[in-house]
């Protein structure tokens with residue numbers, strides 16, 4: 388591993404610190420906060436529709452009714468009042484749990500890190516989808532695993548390829564520590580794992596004693612069609628993560644984990660050493676908010692907005708993108724995943740897009756091993772419908788330019 392040359396403390400860092408890097412893409416994307424750039428990059432939940440006075444009332448109620456507790460440390464496993472609301476929400480999703488079956492975390496990102504911390508020793512194998520949520524990859528990579536990536540198609544993870552891998556690993560005497568999956572409205576791929584694939588995944592997990600980690604931040608943001616059972620609803624040995632970030636607010640930094648008790652206990656120990664407890668204040672404000680308001684009504688409103696933006700994005704892709712491109716058709720969530728011809732490198736194309744005042748996330752970020760260069764993730768959640776359309780129009784021009792540039796160069800050499 389290369390040590391920093393220009394850092395006075397370069398020799399002191401642990402190996403895992405050297406694995407933590409700010410990517411060039413993140414640096415490039417930092418300019419997308421500029422008002423003149425339409426960002427289809429960040430998966431920012433749309434919070435402007437939220438009635439802020441409701442949160443003011445919740446915060447006031449919280450301080451009047453339970454101010455002293457809100458200003459104190461709380462239990463590491465989370466505030467019971469909030470956990471009760473979470474169990475109700477989980478029951479609506481056909482997951483039957485009690486408050487002692489789950490803990491509150493600082494968003495599901497913390498849960499991903501804690502899972503890495505309790506399961507991964509350097510060199511251990513873990514399995515992920517390809518592509519996979521970049522934040523999960525980053526969290527796991529810090530613990531130095533060997534990552535086995537199983538491709539997705541429009542039905543979800545390729546369980547046939549997974550089975551082949553599991554067989555090979557078993558032959559070599561390797562038991563992967565866990566497999567991480569996002570079955571609903573995948574980040575970045577936008578697809579949803581089909582019912583039969585879910586069933587087969589559960590069968591394989593039983594056959595190979597494979598622990599499944601299911602991450603479900605977008606499941607309640609469905610635009611059409613029937614809900615499919617979560618993996619946790621099919622098998623209570625699955626570790627299940629979700630969050631208030633996409634259905635309410637990422638700023639409050641609250642998520643949760645449901646897990647079998649021995650695993651949950653290890654996660655609580657790991658959380659104790661990470662932060663003692665999640666914020667007592669935000670947990671209790673959210674509790675007060677949920678007591679006084681109908682989150683489902685707000686969600687229905689949000690889902691309408693996201694559905695409208697998804698429709699506009701898909702229509703604009705049809706209108707402005709060249710025939711060589713293809714993309715997924717999400718039934719919920721935030722993202723459309725676009726595949727371009729193999730000769731296009733979207734990381735290189737990003738600078739050109741930013742010149743044209745539009746941004747996206749290049750595909751390579753969501754894979755291990757540098758593959759995925761011809762993919763890109765487009766988020767329709769935050770910009771207005773007009774901006775979504777205009778952003779896709781600008782991006783379509785950039786893609787068409789890249790394609791004609793390629794053809795003019797290759798035609799020139801073939802003459």
Ligand SMILES: Cc1ncc(COP(=O)(O)O)c(C=O)c1O
Pocket residue numbers: 430493494495496497520522569574602604629630631632637641642
């Ligand atoms: C699949 C997935 N998991 C986890 C997270 C982390 O969310 P948070 O920590 O805000 O709960 C995100 C955020 O984008 C996500 O897309």
